[in-house]
Amino acid sequence: MRTPTGESVLSRAVRIFEAFTPDAPALTVSEISRRTGLHLATASRLVAELVSHGFLARDADRRVRIGVRLWELGTRASPTLSLRDAAMPIMEGVHDVVGNHVQIGVLEGDEVLFLERLTAPGAVINYTRVAGRLPLHASSSGLVLLAHGPVDLQERILTGPLHAYTPHTITTATALRATLAAVRQQGYAYCPGYFHQDALGVAAPVRDSRGGVVAALSVVVPHDDGAASVVPVVRTAARGISRALAAQGAHGPHG
Template identity: 75%
Template sequence: MRTENGESVLARIVRIFEAFTPEESALTVSAISRRTGLHVATASRLVAELVSCGFLTRDADRRVRIGMRMWELATRALPTLSLRNAAMPFMAGVHDVVGQHVQLGVLEGSEVLFLERLSVPGAVINYTSIAGRLPLHASSSGLVLLAHGPADLREQVLKGPLKRYTSHTPVTGAQLRAVLAEVRRQGYAYCSGFVHQDALGIAAPVRDARGDVVAALAVIVPNEPRAAAVVPVVRSAARGVSRALCAPGTPALYAEPGDPCDGSATAV
């Protein structure tokens, strides 16, 4: 069904869901109306229908939130669920060793989308959150995904503009190209103060049975020289996740020497 201006009802519903952000997860109907450009009566009607279906819910103060039904359906059909399940034991192990932030990110458009994060109170500052995003050029996870991602995406990002977070953020095509080359050469990203001066990100690639990079496992730790000792821990965990993604029989059917699923591959 389409409205008089040609926009489908589904498109309007999508705009309502997109009005919510990690920072503002509860909104009034008036705020939803302003953010979506929908007339307040239209927004109110659609919100009421979504609440009746369980896709949205209302607080005691009448503010609206994403409902549990939406989370249930999204989680049930999540294509990255097997990736998250494979990664969680290794992330927990890294978290026990490092005692800071451990996170799992995937490529989504021109950004890195974070599927999971483990943390502790008092850990170093970290701008990421579950279901949050960061630009590829500024985060350790994003740099791993960009370095091993499609060439056309890499060229698109290299053209900029590139947002500057600190004086260490690569903001020119030449700087970013050099960083990506280093990531490919050494097998991991080491980002000292790229997003915040006090934080250092270390990320390593997670590969599927064919050797394609499908995710990045990263830690965010205090920006100090001794953080380099964490690199082997992160790389070993990422290789462990890669092996966990391999289905039974994969080595004989698909793996080539050195691939994560090949018997000759060892953890770093």
């Protein structure tokens, strides 16, 4: 069914779902209306219908958030399930060793989408969150995925702009191209202070049963002299997840 403007009701519902972000997980109907460009009455009607189906839920203060039913359906059919199942036991082992953040991310559009994350009280600052995204050029996971990604994606990112988050962030195409070549050659990304000056990221590729890079396993640790010691831990763990995926015959989230 289409509206008088020609846009389907489903398209409008998708716009409502996309209004929610990691920074804004709960919204009023008025906020949804502003973020989607939908008339307030239209937004209110669609929200009410989505709530009735469990795809959205209302808090006690009438703010709206993504409903458990949508999570349930998405999780049930998600092609990332095999990746998460293979990764979690190994990530827990890495977490025991490094005592900071351990995470796994996949390529989604021009960003890294993080599927899972383990952390600890007092760990170094980290902007990663589950279902959150980071730019490819400024994160260790992103550099691994970009280094092994399609050529057209690499060229698109190389054309910039490459936003600087700290003085250490890669901001030129020449430096990024050289870094991607180094990541492919050495088998990991090492990013001291790229996203926050106090933090250092290390990431290694996770491969599916056909050898394609489908994810990046990374840790975020303090930016100090001992950070290099986590490199072999991350590389070994990433190979372990790859072997687990191969045993499942899994092809990764996009395969």
